[in-house]
Amino acid sequence: MTPLDLHHLPYGAIGVDESVHLAVRVGDHALDLAAAGAGTPWADALAMPTLNALLDLGPQAWAELRSWLQETLPTGALDQHLVPLADVALHLPLEVRDYVDFYASEHHASNVGAIFRPDGAALTPNWKHLPIGYHGRSSTVVVSGTDVVRPCGQRKGPQDPAPVFGPSVKLDIEAEVGFVVGGSTPVGSRVTVDEAGDHIFGVALFNDWSARDIQAWEYVPLGPFLGKSFASTLAGWITPMAALEAAKIPLPQQDPTPLPYLLGKDLYGLDLRLEVLLNGEVVSRPPYRTMYWSPTQMLAHLTVNGASLSSGDLFASGTTSGVAVDERGSLLELTWNGTEPLTLADGSSRTFLEDGDSVTIRATAPGPDGSVLTLGEVSGTIRPAV
Known part of the structure; x- marks a missing residue:
């Protein structure tokens, strides 16, 4: 030892x-x-x-x-x-009570905006004013190594005359970091940025599998639903925040300055270096250090309306993406919504996931005295729709 x-x-x-x-x-x-x-x-x-x-x-x-x-x-x-x-x-190391997924990477949000709103602003007007998120389905959070069944649902492409039902043909990954919450709070109370650290127990790698075709048809006007709720995978090992002091770094400059409830002394980024492997081949290296919002800001925003916390709550960062093409944390970005296929070492190509594909996300972080921590990996294999 x-x-x-x-x-x-x-x-x-x-x-x-x-x-x-x-x-x-x-x-x-x-x-x-x-x-x-x-x-x-x-x-x-x-x-x-x-x-x-x-x-x-x-x-x-x-x-x-x-x-x-x-x-x-x-x-x-x-x-x-x-x-x-x-x-x-x-x-699964915890009974997940509530699950919230954020959208905290400016590079990911900008890429998605450019893909789906090529003639408009990449970021929505609210993006730099608050940590955007949605409430997910806690009962379908599974432990690393669990197979993921391809979801079915409605989809409709821009040129299709009517929606059809069937298995997703744009099944994707989202390389994320999850934060495990401890310490319950009553309904009607708030957790400030500087109190949030008392509730963030630790971090674990997270893959929020996404059916992009189902998502694109359903998400207006209320956001993600069946395109996200079929499975999300959490690493089997949770790194305590106490082990990550050396990984804490300053946030990127936040401009405009957030409203006062999103400010405090305990604001930080994390120097986590992720890798995404598709069938054993590294296809992306997303840097978590570029994330725009601090975990403490995410938790403060989650509770600012009086929403309660429960021990076992889980919130995730949203897809981690960097500036470079090989730092994008989803196939949606890596293949630019399927228009630029990835070529793998075996000569095959991918736009989105095929049945039998295995995805692993792993990461390292700075430890004490120049050492390197290896976080628990998160993996899953796609099985055919039923």
Whole structure:
């Protein structure tokens, strides 16, 4: 076990003897927290199959548990509860209560605007005034490695005389970062930018699969619905925010200055370096450092109308895209809505996903003293429509 292993300590849920136990990853092992945590102040929460009870304990408990692990693991006292990663199956590490997806990349939003509004402004008038988002379907958030069934729905191309029903023919990925929320708040209250850090437990890579043809036909006037709600995939390991202090960077300049409720001292970007692999081949390297809105601004905006938080809420960043062509985080952008196909190393080409395609998103982040953290990857394979 290395100092970097002891610094990272991402949380997950593993299968143990036909049951599910919470765990932290320590190098190439998982520490069974249900067993290791017996007799500790957090024993009841650690005995649960998901993180929700631990999330409800709040930031002081999260910090105390992390300190205990970092102090106790090097002594060898917990070695009997370490299980090789190769021997465990990962489960969804939290019961997702509510799920919100934002649209926080200026480059992604500009690309999408240029694709769908070529004769108009790339960004909508509200985009730089508030973190735009939509409420998704929490029950279809699945853990990394889960197959994704191609969705069916209505679609209508610009030249089609009438809509048709059938499997999506423009199935896409969205390379995102998810943020796990802890600490419930009452309806009618607000969480400020500077209070948001007490509710953001950690981050996990996220793929918000999207049926672009279904989405394009349905989204006016109320936004994403069936084109998004069939599946979203969350990494099996959640990196605590405490492990990412070295990854925090200043935000890009926000112009115009946001309204006062979106301002505060705790504003930051994250220097996460993502890679998108299609059938094992890297097709994009999106930089999260270019994201326009801070996670704390997203959470402050989410609650400014009095919407409550629940432990286990999940909000995601929206597609991560950079300036360069090979930094785009969706096939919609990489192929410019199918007009510029990708050519893969095997000679095949893609505009959107085909049945059998596997997508993996992975990422690294700066750690302490020049080290590099490797976040838990998120992957899925497309299966035919049913």
